[in-house]
Amino acid sequence: MEFCDECGSMMKTEDGVWVCGSCGAEKARDTQKEAAMTSTQSQEESEVIDTSEVSAEDMGPTTDARCPECGNDRAFWEMKQIRAADESETRFFTCTECEHKWREDDH
Known part of the structure:
Protein backbone atom coordinates (compact mmCIF):
# COMPACT_ATOMS: atom_id res chain seq x y z
CA MET A 1 0.00 0.00 0.00
CA GLU A 44 -6.28 -18.01 2.08
CA GLU A 45 -9.11 -18.04 4.59
CA SER A 46 -8.36 -19.74 7.89
CA GLU A 47 -9.33 -23.37 8.18
CA VAL A 48 -12.22 -24.63 10.29
CA ILE A 49 -10.98 -26.35 13.44
CA ASP A 50 -12.92 -29.31 14.83
CA THR A 51 -13.32 -28.82 18.58
CA SER A 52 -15.71 -31.75 19.12
CA GLU A 53 -13.10 -33.81 20.96
CA VAL A 54 -11.58 -30.98 23.00
CA SER A 55 -12.27 -31.08 26.74
CA ALA A 56 -14.17 -28.20 28.38
CA GLU A 57 -11.07 -27.13 30.30
CA ASP A 58 -9.16 -26.66 27.04
CA MET A 59 -11.90 -24.68 25.25
CA GLY A 60 -10.85 -21.35 26.71
CA PRO A 61 -12.53 -18.55 28.64
CA THR A 62 -16.25 -18.42 29.40
CA THR A 63 -18.62 -15.48 29.79
CA ASP A 64 -22.24 -14.69 30.61
CA ALA A 65 -24.12 -15.22 27.35
CA ARG A 66 -27.60 -16.69 26.84
CA CYS A 67 -27.68 -19.59 24.40
CA PRO A 68 -30.44 -19.06 21.81
CA GLU A 69 -31.03 -22.85 21.63
CA CYS A 70 -31.18 -24.12 25.24
CA GLY A 71 -31.26 -20.91 27.32
CA ASN A 72 -28.06 -21.74 29.22
CA ASP A 73 -26.38 -18.57 30.51
CA ARG A 74 -22.70 -19.57 30.07
CA ALA A 75 -20.63 -19.86 26.87
CA PHE A 76 -17.07 -20.20 25.71
CA TRP A 77 -15.98 -17.28 23.55
CA GLU A 78 -13.23 -16.29 21.13
CA MET A 79 -12.51 -13.26 18.97
CA LYS A 80 -11.56 -13.55 15.29
CA GLN A 81 -10.74 -11.05 12.59
CA ILE A 82 -12.95 -12.20 9.70
CA ARG A 83 -13.40 -8.94 7.82
CA ALA A 84 -10.97 -6.26 6.70
CA ALA A 85 -8.33 -5.18 9.20
CA ASP A 86 -9.98 -1.79 9.66
CA GLU A 87 -13.21 -3.41 10.92
CA SER A 88 -13.82 -4.79 14.39
CA GLU A 89 -13.30 -8.41 15.33
CA THR A 90 -16.25 -10.80 15.58
CA ARG A 91 -16.96 -12.62 18.84
CA PHE A 92 -17.91 -16.31 18.54
CA PHE A 93 -19.72 -18.22 21.30
CA THR A 94 -20.14 -21.94 22.06
CA CYS A 95 -22.70 -22.95 24.68
CA THR A 96 -21.16 -24.81 27.63
CA GLU A 97 -24.23 -27.10 27.82
CA CYS A 98 -25.50 -27.95 24.32
CA GLU A 99 -22.42 -26.78 22.34
CA HIS A 100 -24.57 -24.63 20.03
CA LYS A 101 -22.38 -22.11 18.19
CA TRP A 102 -23.32 -18.53 17.31
CA ARG A 103 -21.66 -15.18 16.72
CA GLU A 104 -22.29 -11.86 18.37
CA ASP A 105 -23.71 -10.15 15.29
CA ASP A 106 -26.26 -12.92 14.60
CA HIS A 107 -28.83 -11.25 16.88
Missing part, protein backbone atom coordinates in the same frame (compact mmCIF):
# COMPACT_ATOMS: atom_id res chain seq x y z
CA GLU A 2 1.32 3.41 -0.88
CA PHE A 3 0.21 6.79 0.46
CA CYS A 4 0.38 10.17 -1.26
CA ASP A 5 3.19 12.49 -0.12
CA GLU A 6 1.00 15.51 -0.96
CA CYS A 7 -2.31 14.78 0.78
CA GLY A 8 -1.82 11.44 2.60
CA SER A 9 -4.55 9.58 0.68
CA MET A 10 -4.12 5.97 -0.40
CA MET A 11 -2.71 5.61 -3.91
CA LYS A 12 -3.47 3.02 -6.61
CA THR A 13 -1.41 1.79 -9.53
CA GLU A 14 -1.99 2.87 -13.12
CA ASP A 15 0.36 2.08 -16.00
CA GLY A 16 3.49 1.60 -13.89
CA VAL A 17 3.04 4.61 -11.58
CA TRP A 18 1.28 5.25 -8.26
CA VAL A 19 -1.61 7.70 -8.69
CA CYS A 20 -3.45 9.48 -5.87
CA GLY A 21 -7.21 9.24 -6.26
CA SER A 22 -7.74 12.46 -4.29
CA CYS A 23 -5.25 15.00 -5.62
CA GLY A 24 -3.92 13.24 -8.74
CA ALA A 25 -0.26 13.26 -7.64
CA GLU A 26 1.91 10.60 -9.27
CA LYS A 27 5.12 8.86 -8.30
CA ALA A 28 7.16 6.08 -9.86
CA ARG A 29 6.74 2.52 -8.64
CA ASP A 30 9.65 0.88 -6.80
CA THR A 31 9.55 -2.86 -7.59
CA GLN A 32 12.00 -3.75 -4.79
CA LYS A 33 9.92 -1.90 -2.21
CA GLU A 34 6.70 -3.44 -3.56
CA ALA A 35 8.16 -6.95 -3.35
CA ALA A 36 8.46 -6.47 0.42
CA MET A 37 4.80 -5.38 0.76
CA THR A 38 2.23 -7.85 2.06
CA SER A 39 -0.78 -8.45 -0.16
CA THR A 40 -4.10 -9.86 1.02
CA GLN A 41 -4.99 -11.07 -2.48
CA SER A 42 -3.05 -14.32 -2.17
CA GLN A 43 -3.98 -15.08 1.43
Whole structure:
Protein backbone atom coordinates (compact mmCIF):
# COMPACT_ATOMS: atom_id res chain seq x y z
CA MET A 1 0.00 0.00 0.00
CA GLU A 2 1.32 3.41 -0.88
CA PHE A 3 0.21 6.79 0.46
CA CYS A 4 0.38 10.17 -1.26
CA ASP A 5 3.19 12.49 -0.12
CA GLU A 6 1.00 15.51 -0.96
CA CYS A 7 -2.31 14.78 0.78
CA GLY A 8 -1.82 11.44 2.60
CA SER A 9 -4.55 9.58 0.68
CA MET A 10 -4.12 5.97 -0.40
CA MET A 11 -2.71 5.61 -3.91
CA LYS A 12 -3.47 3.02 -6.61
CA THR A 13 -1.41 1.79 -9.53
CA GLU A 14 -1.99 2.87 -13.12
CA ASP A 15 0.36 2.08 -16.00
CA GLY A 16 3.49 1.60 -13.89
CA VAL A 17 3.04 4.61 -11.58
CA TRP A 18 1.28 5.25 -8.26
CA VAL A 19 -1.61 7.70 -8.69
CA CYS A 20 -3.45 9.48 -5.87
CA GLY A 21 -7.21 9.24 -6.26
CA SER A 22 -7.74 12.46 -4.29
CA CYS A 23 -5.25 15.00 -5.62
CA GLY A 24 -3.92 13.24 -8.74
CA ALA A 25 -0.26 13.26 -7.64
CA GLU A 26 1.91 10.60 -9.27
CA LYS A 27 5.12 8.86 -8.30
CA ALA A 28 7.16 6.08 -9.86
CA ARG A 29 6.74 2.52 -8.64
CA ASP A 30 9.65 0.88 -6.80
CA THR A 31 9.55 -2.86 -7.59
CA GLN A 32 12.00 -3.75 -4.79
CA LYS A 33 9.92 -1.90 -2.21
CA GLU A 34 6.70 -3.44 -3.56
CA ALA A 35 8.16 -6.95 -3.35
CA ALA A 36 8.46 -6.47 0.42
CA MET A 37 4.80 -5.38 0.76
CA THR A 38 2.23 -7.85 2.06
CA SER A 39 -0.78 -8.45 -0.16
CA THR A 40 -4.10 -9.86 1.02
CA GLN A 41 -4.99 -11.07 -2.48
CA SER A 42 -3.05 -14.32 -2.17
CA GLN A 43 -3.98 -15.08 1.43
CA GLU A 44 -6.28 -18.01 2.08
CA GLU A 45 -9.11 -18.04 4.59
CA SER A 46 -8.36 -19.74 7.89
CA GLU A 47 -9.33 -23.37 8.18
CA VAL A 48 -12.22 -24.63 10.29
CA ILE A 49 -10.98 -26.35 13.44
CA ASP A 50 -12.92 -29.31 14.83
CA THR A 51 -13.32 -28.82 18.58
CA SER A 52 -15.71 -31.75 19.12
CA GLU A 53 -13.10 -33.81 20.96
CA VAL A 54 -11.58 -30.98 23.00
CA SER A 55 -12.27 -31.08 26.74
CA ALA A 56 -14.17 -28.20 28.38
CA GLU A 57 -11.07 -27.13 30.30
CA ASP A 58 -9.16 -26.66 27.04
CA MET A 59 -11.90 -24.68 25.25
CA GLY A 60 -10.85 -21.35 26.71
CA PRO A 61 -12.53 -18.55 28.64
CA THR A 62 -16.25 -18.42 29.40
CA THR A 63 -18.62 -15.48 29.79
CA ASP A 64 -22.24 -14.69 30.61
CA ALA A 65 -24.12 -15.22 27.35
CA ARG A 66 -27.60 -16.69 26.84
CA CYS A 67 -27.68 -19.59 24.40
CA PRO A 68 -30.44 -19.06 21.81
CA GLU A 69 -31.03 -22.85 21.63
CA CYS A 70 -31.18 -24.12 25.24
CA GLY A 71 -31.26 -20.91 27.32
CA ASN A 72 -28.06 -21.74 29.22
CA ASP A 73 -26.38 -18.57 30.51
CA ARG A 74 -22.70 -19.57 30.07
CA ALA A 75 -20.63 -19.86 26.87
CA PHE A 76 -17.07 -20.20 25.71
CA TRP A 77 -15.98 -17.28 23.55
CA GLU A 78 -13.23 -16.29 21.13
CA MET A 79 -12.51 -13.26 18.97
CA LYS A 80 -11.56 -13.55 15.29
CA GLN A 81 -10.74 -11.05 12.59
CA ILE A 82 -12.95 -12.20 9.70
CA ARG A 83 -13.40 -8.94 7.82
CA ALA A 84 -10.97 -6.26 6.70
CA ALA A 85 -8.33 -5.18 9.20
CA ASP A 86 -9.98 -1.79 9.66
CA GLU A 87 -13.21 -3.41 10.92
CA SER A 88 -13.82 -4.79 14.39
CA GLU A 89 -13.30 -8.41 15.33
CA THR A 90 -16.25 -10.80 15.58
CA ARG A 91 -16.96 -12.62 18.84
CA PHE A 92 -17.91 -16.31 18.54
CA PHE A 93 -19.72 -18.22 21.30
CA THR A 94 -20.14 -21.94 22.06
CA CYS A 95 -22.70 -22.95 24.68
CA THR A 96 -21.16 -24.81 27.63
CA GLU A 97 -24.23 -27.10 27.82
CA CYS A 98 -25.50 -27.95 24.32
CA GLU A 99 -22.42 -26.78 22.34
CA HIS A 100 -24.57 -24.63 20.03
CA LYS A 101 -22.38 -22.11 18.19
CA TRP A 102 -23.32 -18.53 17.31
CA ARG A 103 -21.66 -15.18 16.72
CA GLU A 104 -22.29 -11.86 18.37
CA ASP A 105 -23.71 -10.15 15.29
CA ASP A 106 -26.26 -12.92 14.60
CA HIS A 107 -28.83 -11.25 16.88
